[in-house]
Amino acid sequence: MTLTEDMYDSLFNKLMSLEDDVEVYPGHDYGPRPFSTIGAERQTNYTLKRRSLEEFVEFMKEP
Numbered sequence: 001m002t003l004t005e006d007m008y009d010s011l012f013n014k015l016m017s018l019e020d021d022v023e024v025y026p027g028h029d030y031g032p033r034p035f036s037t038i039g040a041e042r043q044t045n046y047t048l049k050r051r052s053l054e055e056f057v058e059f060m061k062e063p
Contacts, residue, residue, distance in 0.1 A: 020042065
């Protein structure tokens, strides 16, 4: 597996299988809130838009 395939697996087969109210604490500046929820990220995070593995690999190549 490539790094991008591992990322896809982690995001879509693990994290996105969690309940909406699960809190997540990113390792980078999140602005005024130090955490979010899976549900909020599912709705607002463009990286988490549902894509096939092939589409995700192409998406990750974009700058």
